[in-house]
Amino acid sequence: MEELLRMEHITKQFGSVYANRDINLDVRRGEVHTLLGENGAGKSTLMNVLFGLYQPTAGKIYLNGEAVKIASPAEAVKKGIGMVHQHFMLVEAMTVLENIILGDRRTTGLFIDKEARRKEILELAERYGLDVELDKPITEIAVGAQQRVEILKALYRGAELLVLDEPTAALTDIETEGLFAIIEKLKSENKSVIFISHKMREVMKISDRVTVLRAGQTVCTLDCRGTDSCQLANLMIGRDLAPSRYEKIETPGAPVMELSHVSFHKSSKHNGLNDVSLTVGRGEIVGIAGVDGNGQSQLAQIVTGVLTPEEGVVDLKGSTVARFTPNGFILENVSHIPEDRNKMGLIGNMSVQDNLVLKSTEDSRFSDGHGLHLKKKAIHDYAMGMQEKYDIRCESVDQECRNLSGGNQQKVILARELEGDPDLLVAVHPTRGLDIGATRYVHDSMIDARARGCGVLLISADFDEVLEVSDRIIVIFEGQIMGVYSGKNPPIEEIGLAMAGK
Amino acid sequence: MKIRKNLVSILVPLASVLLAFVIGAIIIAALGSNPVSAVGYLFQGAFGKANNIASTLVKATPLIFTGLCACFAYRCGVFNLGGEGQFIMGSIATCWVATTWGIEGPGATLLCLLFGAVAGGLWGAIPGILKITRGLNEMIVSIMLNYVATLFMGLLYTSVLREGNVPQTAAVPDATQLQRIFPDLRVTWGIIIALAVAAVVQYFLFSTSKGFQLRAVGLNMTAAEFNGFSVKKYILYSFIVSGALAGLGGSVELLGTQYRLISGYAVGYGFDGVAMALIAQLNPVATVVVAYFFAVLRTGANTMQAGTGVPTSVIGIIQALVIVFAVAGTALVKLPHIRQWLSNRLEKKGEVK
Numbered sequence: 001m002e003e004l005l006r007m008e009h010i011t012k013q014f015g016s017v018y019a020n021r022d023i024n025l026d027v028r029r030g031e032v033h034t035l036l037g038e039n040g041a042g043k044s045t046l047m048n049v050l051f052g053l054y055q056p057t058a059g060k061i062y063l064n065g066e067a068v069k070i071a072s073p074a075e076a077v078k079k080g081i082g083m084v085h086q087h088f089m090l091v092e093a094m095t096v097l098e099n100i101i102l103g104d105r106r107t108t109g110l111f112i113d114k115e116a117r118r119k120e121i122l123e124l125a126e127r128y129g130l131d132v133e134l135d136k137p138i139t140e141i142a143v144g145a146q147q148r149v150e151i152l153k154a155l156y157r158g159a160e161l162l163v164l165d166e167p168t169a170a171l172t173d174i175e176t177e178g179l180f181a182i183i184e185k186l187k188s189e190n191k192s193v194i195f196i197s198h199k200m201r202e203v204m205k206i207s208d209r210v211t212v213l214r215a216g217q218t219v220c221t222l223d224c225r226g227t228d229s230c231q232l233a234n235l236m237i238g239r240d241l242a243p244s245r246y247e248k249i250e251t252p253g254a255p256v257m258e259l260s261h262v263s264f265h266k267s268s269k270h271n272g273l274n275d276v277s278l279t280v281g282r283g284e285i286v287g288i289a290g291v292d293g294n295g296q297s298q299l300a301q302i303v304t305g306v307l308t309p310e311e312g313v314v315d316l317k318g319s320t321v322a323r324f325t326p327n328g329f330i331l332e333n334v335s336h337i338p339e340d341r342n343k344m345g346l347i348g349n350m351s352v353q354d355n356l357v358l359k360s361t362e363d364s365r366f367s368d369g370h371g372l373h374l375k376k377k378a379i380h381d382y383a384m385g386m387q388e389k390y391d392i393r394c395e396s397v398d399q400e401c402r403n404l405s406g407g408n409q410q411k412v413i414l415a416r417e418l419e420g421d422p423d424l425l426v427a428v429h430p431t432r433g434l435d436i437g438a439t440r441y442v443h444d445s446m447i448d449a450r451a452r453g454c455g456v457l458l459i460s461a462d463f464d465e466v467l468e469v470s471d472r473i474i475v476i477f478e479g480q481i482m483g484v485y486s487g488k489n490p491p492i493e494e495i496g497l498a499m500a501g502k
Numbered sequence: 503m504k505i506r507k508n509l510v511s512i513l514v515p516l517a518s519v520l521l522a523f524v525i526g527a528i529i530i531a532a533l534g535s536n537p538v539s540a541v542g543y544l545f546q547g548a549f550g551k552a553n554n555i556a557s558t559l560v561k562a563t564p565l566i567f568t569g570l571c572a573c574f575a576y577r578c579g580v581f582n583l584g585g586e587g588q589f590i591m592g593s594i595a596t597c598w599v600a601t602t603w604g605i606e607g608p609g610a611t612l613l614c615l616l617f618g619a620v621a622g623g624l625w626g627a628i629p630g631i632l633k634i635t636r637g638l639n640e641m642i643v644s645i646m647l648n649y650v651a652t653l654f655m656g657l658l659y660t661s662v663l664r665e666g667n668v669p670q671t672a673a674v675p676d677a678t679q680l681q682r683i684f685p686d687l688r689v690t691w692g693i694i695i696a697l698a699v700a701a702v703v704q705y706f707l708f709s710t711s712k713g714f715q716l717r718a719v720g721l722n723m724t725a726a727e728f729n730g731f732s733v734k735k736y737i738l739y740s741f742i743v744s745g746a747l748a749g750l751g752g753s754v755e756l757l758g759t760q761y762r763l764i765s766g767y768a769v770g771y772g773f774d775g776v777a778m779a780l781i782a783q784l785n786p787v788a789t790v791v792v793a794y795f796f797a798v799l800r801t802g803a804n805t806m807q808a809g810t811g812v813p814t815s816v817i818g819i820i821q822a823l824v825i826v827f828a829v830a831g832t833a834l835v836k837l838p839h840i841r842q843w844l845s846n847r848l849e850k851k852g853e854v855k
Contacts, residue, residue, distance in 0.1 A: 306728060327730035336728065344728040349721045358718060358729050361711035371711025 082154025547805025567751020622749015
């Protein structure tokens with residue numbers, strides 16, 4: 001088979017962080033090539049480079065054997081690359097037909113010959129078996145149909161290579177079957193597809209070849225017939241793990257938080273929880289492992305009072321939670337390192353010192369008369385102390401938090417959340433985007449908190465991190481608990497399969 | 503870092519004023535007058551005699567209140583464009599108490615002020631409640647309520663509160679009116695109330711825990727929610743307080759300056775307040791300064807027209823230009839490359855020192 005696309009030694013650097021490092025990928029005509037990797041493995045960055053959204057720091061792209069430079073998505077489209085994003089890029093108020101011809105070069109004139117365009121589109125739809133109703137507005141068609149519109153849109157613009165970014169995430173099983181039929185049809189018409197997914201079953205079913213990415217680097221490219229999902233899962237997660245640096249605790253203290261049969265948006269596989277029961281004891285770290293988007297956000301928000309479960313009971317330090325409010329949990333001494341530090345954790349336009357005392361301005365240390373008069377000097381001194389203790393690198397504690405690096409922002413949150421000796425710490429992706437030094441700092445802090453008797457619930461899509469610090473590992477998949485494993489000598493292969501839903 | 507930031511936030515409005523005056527001068531020259539003497543008359547009108555200074559303060563008083571009203575809500579991240587309606591509702595409540603309850607004297611004055619603030623607060627609560635329970639856009643609701651308040655006032659001074667055959671209400675009794683600070687000057691205790699309220703707002707926002715939390719909600723609602731603040735409560739309370747500030751302003755205006763409701767009462771005060779709060783970059787003390795500056799322009803405009811024949815509408819143009827430049831300037835210094843350039847420049851200056 002003839003080669004259509006080759007990406008050679010692609011490196012993309014953001015500041016000092018490598019999102020892609022020396023990645024190689026080649027796609028042949030008429031093949032389905034899967035990009036497999038965990039969140040943060042660099043799949044999206046690589047595809048954004050291909051689609052012209054990012055310029056690579058180093059590396060070359062060849063299309064049909066010719067070196068090309070793709071400066072913008074418009075240029076990518078012109079060169080025959082079509083992208084179907086995970087979140088569709090459709091104008092909801094417009095009809096299917098209007099969405100397909102929108103912005104296409106055939107419709108840039110003053111008048112639009114809709115009938116001619118309709119004929120072209122209908123022919124195309126027929127050829128690829130893409131069943132769409134051209135005159136319905138987007139809001140009135142199902143998600144699967146919207147995806148077909150996106151595919152048709154890309155084909156109408158002459159795509160030879162179609163990138164499908166996690167196309168099955170929002171689909172029902174039947175819709176997924178339909179999508180696979182379309183992909184087969186595309187193959188038979190000699191189009192190429194890059195399929196991004198981390199669902200083993202689907203990858204094995206549809207792909208010809210698989211390229212596995214891990215931590216921004218290519219692990220290998222395999223022929224699908226010569227491998228199995230177990231091998232792929234291991235390659236994706238990485239087996240060459242160094243043993244954990246931390247001692248693992250096998251007998252935790254009294255339970256500090258217990259969830260029994262908690263459910264939330266049960267029918268939603270990716271944003272819900274289904275009958276989840278788990279316990280976090282004092283002085284232990286419970287790690288929730290799982291591929292991102294399997295209900296972790298919802299779990300984190302329930303155990304911090306942001307969301308109220310639809311079914312089931314949450315017990316906190318022995319008493320059942322009746323009302324779910326963030327403040328109620330804070331008063332129960334639950335600390336939270338939220339998944340998005342800028343959006344949920346910090347007030348970016350406020351200073352480091354303001355963020356450090358965010359929750360405790362009514363405390364007598366920081367104000368007189370229960371908040372009536374802030375003791376600015378005391379707050380400043382406290383902040384200076386925290387800056388020292390948590391090694392927050394900033395020009396001054398008056399500096400706005402948004403100007404700090406990610407690692408230092410996270411240290412501000414750590415200082416705020418750990419200083420009150422919490423009974424429970426909920427840490428969600430606590431090291432996402434941090435460099436090795438900051439990551440180690442966060443891990444050490446969690447271990448220290450554990451030593452002080454704090455129960456820690458660590459929710460992370462980074463499997464290495466879960467293995468590194470957890471005393472117990474719970475695997476979550478599509479909102480359900482797949483298994484509970486000891487953090488001491490964990491059965492990595494078994495856990496890897498559980499994460500893939502087996 | 504902090505000093506640098508403050509410097510920029512003072513320079514931007516100053517530059518806007520200067521630029522607006524330059525353009526104003528060009529317009530005056532184009533009209534065939536001497537810009538220098540026109541501006542001379544302007545400042546003479548605002549500061550020339552003790553009574554001119556007093557008039558300026560009288561004009562500044564309602565603007566301070568509506569400016570604070572806009573400032574307070576913005577600080578909580580919501581947009582109260584209904585200052586005018588809340589101002590009017592405060593005036594209506596005051597008028598009702600002062601002219602129909604049959605009470606007079608300082609006690610009545612206090613009661614009037616209280617009712618004014620409460621009425622403004624209740625009127626301000628409506629967009630707040632609709633926002634937090636139904637998710638309606640607070641800007642649209644509060645603007646629409648301005649019309650409701652204006653027309654309601656019209657209904658009152660033409661029907662139940664009408665005095666005689668003229669479409670206006672009875673005047674506030676002399677003993678209930680806000681008294682003059684100095685017997686010979688027009689300025690009343692209203693300006694003192696305005697300054698005191700501004701000081702309280704400043705203190706609340708920057709020196710109390712609740713004010714701190716309110717600002718946190720205004721800057722990042724999601725993070726505030728995650729950190730245990732009840733965002734909806736803050737939004738509602740900020741609307742009520744914001745409305746009460748405007749309502750109190752209406753009360754002061756009626757008791758100290760206008761004495762009766764009449765067609766054209768309070769037109770434009772609400773939006774003036776929004777503009778002033780923006781120029782002052784949501785700082786209550788700065789809002790007072792900006793309100794005073796606008797009052798200077800307005801008092802001086804008449805003297806300028808009398809002295810040079812330059813129409814007062816030129817001053818209207820200058821005012822509008824100040825608003826445009828200040829808002830554009832504030833946005834400009836937030837652009838990444840401009841910010842980079844500024845911080846480079848200012849750092850160099852610092853090194854020289």
